[in-house]
Amino acid sequence: MKNLSLRLRVFLFFCLTAFGSIAICLGALYMGFRQLGDGDALSAFITSGVIAGFGILGLVVLIWLLFDENVSKPIEALAASLRVRTHVDIDTEIEAETAKYLGDLAPAVCAIHRKLRDETRASSEAVVERTARLDAQRSQLLQILSDIPVAVIVARQDHQIILYDGQAADLMERECPARLKGSVFDYLDKQSVLEALSALKKQNALRHEIALKGRSGAVYKGHIRVFGADAGYTLMLEPLRPDAARPLVYDFDLLDFEEPTSLDQTRLRDLTFVVFDSETTGLDPHTDEVVQLGAVRVVNGKIIEGEVFDTLVNPGRTIPPGSTAVHQISDAMVADAPGFDVACRAFHQFAEHAVIVAHNAPFDMAFLRRQCRDQDYAFDNPILDTVHLSAVVFGGSAEHTLDALCDRLNVHIPDDVRHTGLGDALATAKALVALIPVLEARGFTTFEQVRAEIQKHSRILKVEA
Secondary structure, three states: OOOOOHHHHHHHHHHHHHHHHHHHHHHHHHHHHHHHOOHHHHHHHHHHHHHHHHHHHHHHHHHHHHHHHHHHHHHHHHHHHHHHHHHOOOOOOOOHHHHOOOOOHHHHHHHHHHHHHHHHHHHHHHHHHHHHHHHHHHHHHHHHHHOOOOEEEEEEOOOEEEEEEHHHHHHHHOOOOOOOOOEHHHOEOHHHHHHHHHHHHHOOOOEEEEEEEEOOOOEEEEEEEEEOOOOEEEEEEOOOOOOOOOOEEEOHHHHHOOOOOOOOOOEHHHOOEEEEEEEEOOOOOOOOOEEEEEEEEEEOOEEEEEEEEEEEOEOOOOOOHHHHHHHOOOHHHHOOOOEHHHHHHHHHHHOOOOEEEEOOHHHHHHHHHHHOOOOOOOOOOOEEEHHHHHHHHHOOOOOOOHHHHHHHOOOOOOOOOOOOHHHHHHHHHHHHHHHHHHHHHOOOOEHHHHHHHHHHHOOOOOOOO
């Protein structure tokens, strides 16, 4: 019983009350009939029992509906609102009006929220000041690096990438989409890298000149350097464009990251997510076509700026005016865009080794799976749907549209990017990042636990495998 939701437990309580009351009533009528001892009165007792039974059942159902609407749902909403505000920076007040029949409970919850908000603001001021100093130092570091004509990739001992700069991103994109937490071997020939590391070890040196083969066959020259005792290594390669911008993409927390033994036991924040959205010519995945794909990557619980997938798609047919009115994509805009066969394959490469996330995932995934049918690749990634995650956090009775979810999590979607592939994907990613600590606080810390809880809300959407 402890794993059941409040509303379900209340419903079962009222069911027990209804059937118990009917049983007592029928028992009393039976005893009365036995004492009367008149067989001709049986019909009258049966009629009385039926009327009483339906009357009790109707009364209990009515009371349950009122209780569910005015007590159970408001309690569920208050609990979700308070939990979300504990882990997400939301300034808006909890709507006490939704729980107006719960006495002082709603005002008490609002008071707790105000107290938490004030304390959070006080501590945030110091954090903001320190963050500003770190940002200034980071900008200075980037300016210094910009004068050094080297493409830098830093990898752990297991060859997982924890840092790359803009120059390295250009180089990596020639081989495969640039990805933090990806493998060096996604871009460079494995044998070439291992031979370079072996030569470095044999020479007992910290730095060694290299010429590494890319997966495409291109050769990249530069140096390799180890750091720490079996901690990892740095590749410093000749850049493709020495004067290009040098934004850094990094997460040094990945240095201490322990690779999980199984997906099910992996913590949510340790998963790599690719959050995507598609814009289409209509709402039928069997007959309509994709006109835009957008996606972002979430690593270590953070959205990775710069690691995005964004492309218009030529659907090979006229875009209906009604669809253009929604996403503002016209026939002229997609005239020179790649077909969905090209875009779909490129997105598959971008999403490799990641958990795919979407809002109303069955709809978007249907287009991808239809396209890769009979191809040499398939979207067999694990999938999460933010509609289901919303139901887990806010209850099945809440509204679960993307706008409603973002509104509850204080995620702003600018009007000019709403109903664009990348805009909606970014909004969904922000919602996902905000939901992760809330889910963890409820005890759903691993992928297996979340999937098990999602099954309880499978009626909302078809659960993808």
